[in-house]
Amino acid sequence: MIEGRVRELVAEVSAASDTWTPRERIDAIAELEAAVAMLQAVSNLEAVAYVERRRAADRAARVGTGTAGRGAPVEIAMARGVSRATVDYQLAFARQLVDDHPTLLAACLDGQVAQSAAKHIVQAAEPLTPDQRRGIDGELAELACELTPGEVRTAAHRKVTATDPQAAAKRAERARARTAVRAILHGDGTGSLTGLLPAEQAVACWQRLDHDARGMRADGDERSIDALMCDLLVERVTGQVQATNLNLEVGVVVA
Secondary structure (H helix, E strand, O other), X not given: XXXXXXXXXXXXXXXXXXXXXXXXXXXXXXXXXHHHHHHHHHHXXXXXXXXXXXXXXXXXXXXXXXXXXXXXXXXHHHHHOOOHHHHHHHHHHHHHHHHHOHHHHHHHHOOOOOHHHHHHHHHHOOOOOHHHHHHHHHHHHHHHHHOOHHHHHHHHHHHHHHHOOOHHHHHHHHHHHOOEEEEEEOOOOOEEEEEEOOHHHHHHHHHHHHHHHHHHHHOOOOOOHHHHHHHHHHHHHHOOOOOOOOOOOOOOOOO
């Protein structure tokens, strides 16, 4: 039903666009962007509602409270064609948006605020209590309507810090606890290894690799600094003398 109506809109836009003036075309782009924001906002609402209703249904069916509604994110992931991790991240954002930012949510549903700007605000407000978030919700929504997403991020952090001077410390503490290492295979024979670390640890790792790579270059190694740093990283993680002697068999693409 929804997809069919959107297809009709796309066909209507495509059919009419050949006769548009530049002014009409730029207006259409703005309207399409607002439509995207509306659809993303209502999708967030429906995802939260689905999880809550599944949880209630499971409880009514006397499923253990520890597992009630646990299958809902998997079902949403399958419906959207994305990973469970992506859905978990989106649900965490959507729940806070629905619970603690009603004015911002209304602006999103009205097409005035893009999801990217709303995410900046929700993330910035995480260290605050629910009451504090609701207390500045109107001001944050107003900022989101007036500024670009990048500007919103900076302005939201300032507003949150003014509301709770310890917010920056709390945010840093939470962020530093979310350490992780991820591998992303790009499907072209290359891959990325990323580590989310406390800032000083990330800088220390990079500086050590850079220092040693430059030392090897000074000693006559003809590889580039980037190539040397990559080879040194692999050698030190795997414990192998030759970084190219990995004997890895990759069968799954991690996205």
